[in-house]
Amino acid sequence: EVQLVQSGAEVKKPGESLKISCKGSGYSFTRYWIGWVRQMPGKGLEWMGIIYPDDSDIRYSPSFQGQVTISADRSISTAYLQWSSLKASDTAMYYCARLDGDTSMEAWFDPWGQGTLVTVSS
Amino acid sequence: SYELTQPPSVSVSPGQTASITCSGDKLGDKYACWYQQKPGQSPVLVIYQDNKRPSGIPERFSGSNSGNTATLTISATEAMDEADYYCQAWDSNTAYIFGSGTKVTVL
Numbered sequence: 001e002v003q004l005v006q007s008g009a010e011v012k013k014p015g016e017s018l019k020i021s022c023k024g025s026g027y028s029f030t031r032y033w034i035g036w037v038r039q040m041p042g043k044g045l046e047w048m049g050i051i052y053p054d055d056s057d058i059r060y061s062p063s064f065q066g067q068v069t070i071s072a073d074r075s076i077s078t079a080y081l082q083w084s085s086l087k088a089s090d091t092a093m094y095y096c097a098r099l100d101g102d103t104s105m106e107a108w109f110d111p112w113g114q115g116t117l118v119t120v121s122s
Numbered sequence: 123s124y125e126l127t128q129p130p131s132v133s134v135s136p137g138q139t140a141s142i143t144c145s146g147d148k149l150g151d152k153y154a155c156w157y158q159q160k161p162g163q164s165p166v167l168v169i170y171q172d173n174k175r176p177s178g179i180p181e182r183f184s185g186s187n188s189g190n191t192a193t194l195t196i197s198a199t200e201a202m203d204e205a206d207y208y209c210q211a212w213d214s215n216t217a218y219i220f221g222s223g224t225k226v227t228v229l
Contacts (some may be wrong), residue, residue, distance in 0.1 A: 035218065044208065047218040059217060061218075095165070101170070101171075105152060105212050106171055107212060108155040108171070109157075109167065111167075112166070113164065115164055
């Protein structure tokens with residue numbers, strides 16, 4: 001079974017750093033892009049970026065470029081999303097998802113991780 | 123930047139057909155997919171490449187895409203179909219875009 005398991009919920013203060021993870025299993029982790037998606041409370045889905053674990057090729061959404069860092073460790077089939085200085089506005093649920101399809105144009109996200117809730121509050 | 127627009131809400135009676143639209147400039151020239159998200163759960167893919175159903179998704183879910191509009195159709199809607207639905211496409215400038223989401227209520 002293809003599965004993505006994310007790290008647990010986090011409560012942080014503004015200005016703190018954070019790194020959350022997404023571990024893939026049941027498939028060849030290095031051969032599929034992994035994406036990160038933000039969902040703010042009561043809001044819709046926002047694509048943040050994708051990474052190809054085989055060579056760590058990364059594409060960021062312009063909305064998130066410079067705000068977060070995406071990385072991966074292929075040796076442990078894990079992708080990461082990190083912040084160097086959190087803001088209250090980073091409070092959201094963050095999902096990782098595997099990108100499937102032969103080309104970018106036709107690609108879709110499946111499956112999704114269970115989500116990591118990040119709360120930033122003083 | 124490219125945008126996908128969905129109606130905020132759709133209401134449907136049990137057993138009837140629900141149609142959820144997703145509008146974008148020349149969306150028919152792209153591929154659309156759809157996700158279902160129930161409260162407190164992760165999104166689940168229900169349609170990809172305009173009209174293909176993943177394994178395990180009921181046949182009552184179908185999709186189409188032409189012109190400027192992609193449509194997700196839920197036939198013989200059941201109470202368990204009550205959820206938020208998001209369309210998604212790819213654009214060469216914006217990359218991966220999600221629609222604004224539609225809340226489907228089964229009355």
